[in-house]
Amino acid sequence: MDLGLRGKVALVAAASRGLGRAIALELGKEGTNLILCARGADDLESARQSIATNTGVEVHAIAADVADFPQLQRLAAESMMRFGQIDILVTNAGGPPAGVFETHSWDAWARAVDLTLRSAVELTRAVLPGMRARKWGRIINVTSIAAKQPVDNLILSNSIRAAVTGFARTLANEVATDGVTVNNILPGYTRTERVEQLAESAAQKEGLTPRDIVARFEQEIPMRRLGEPEEFAALATFLASTRASYITGQSIAVDGGWIKSLM
Numbered sequence: 001m002d003l004g005l006r007g008k009v010a011l012v013a014a015a016s017r018g019l020g021r022a023i024a025l026e027l028g029k030e031g032t033n034l035i036l037c038a039r040g041a042d043d044l045e046s047a048r049q050s051i052a053t054n055t056g057v058e059v060h061a062i063a064a065d066v067a068d069f070p071q072l073q074r075l076a077a078e079s080m081m082r083f084g085q086i087d088i089l090v091t092n093a094g095g096p097p098a099g100v101f102e103t104h105s106w107d108a109w110a111r112a113v114d115l116t117l118r119s120a121v122e123l124t125r126a127v128l129p130g131m132r133a134r135k136w137g138r139i140i141n142v143t144s145i146a147a148k149q150p151v152d153n154l155i156l157s158n159s160i161r162a163a164v165t166g167f168a169r170t171l172a173n174e175v176a177t178d179g180v181t182v183n184n185i186l187p188g189y190t191r192t193e194r195v196e197q198l199a200e201s202a203a204q205k206e207g208l209t210p211r212d213i214v215a216r217f218e219q220e221i222p223m224r225r226l227g228e229p230e231e232f233a234a235l236a237t238f239l240a241s242t243r244a245s246y247i248t249g250q251s252i253a254v255d256g257g258w259i260k261s262l263m
Helices: 018-029 041-055 069-083 106-134 155-178 193-206 210-220 229-240
Strands: 009-012 033-038 059-063 088-091 137-142 180-187 251-254
Touching: 009 018, 009 069, 018 033, 018 041, 018 088, 018 137, 018 229, 033 041, 033 069, 041 059, 059 069, 069 106, 088 106, 088 229, 106 137, 106 155, 106 180, 137 155, 137 229, 155 180, 155 251, 180 229, 193 210, 229 251
Parallel strands: 009 033, 009 088, 033 059, 088 137, 137 180, 180 251
Antiparallel strands: none
């Protein structure tokens, strides 16, 4: 299936590892030129070299912390200078810290807002005018199953991912006539460092091993296994494609059936 992505330009945040790297790799395989962003310059450069070698597309890396507004502005400006346009935006960031309500000060809430909500809003603000002018664009937000079904001990993620969902759903209506789609993808328990961190946090709290916690996660999933990053990336790549031109305003889970709701 030709997804119509050859020659497009995608900006993928948090792309040095995990879900972001998997998405970037799949987009690259479809011929999409890439801008990768992450905080760690060494890991980012390693990802850039690997993806460029395996796909043959142009891959540019920009080390930046999406939770820091001046760095976000630099990321957007350098991306535009490099390619002249961004056709596909994948917003993504490491999740806020785990914990119940009493464990988080307002400073922690503010940091979580900057990391999870403001990064999505400001990156969108930077690329959207060009998308609307060209009458084509794809905005894909990597959120979490927590946006549809709260996860215990993740009050920051549960709350702020829901705000991203509201932002995206409203924006989708505002830009639909301009050929720009806006969708959210909700990863479930996937084999990433984030899940390893959650397992470690829960294990310390409960006096168990991280493997015990992962086994519990697997028992909650109808498929009885963790997801793989490339399974998640397959959906992201399709939503970025020309084939997905009539899909917008959606929040789609890739969770092995974990979410129990009807919709």
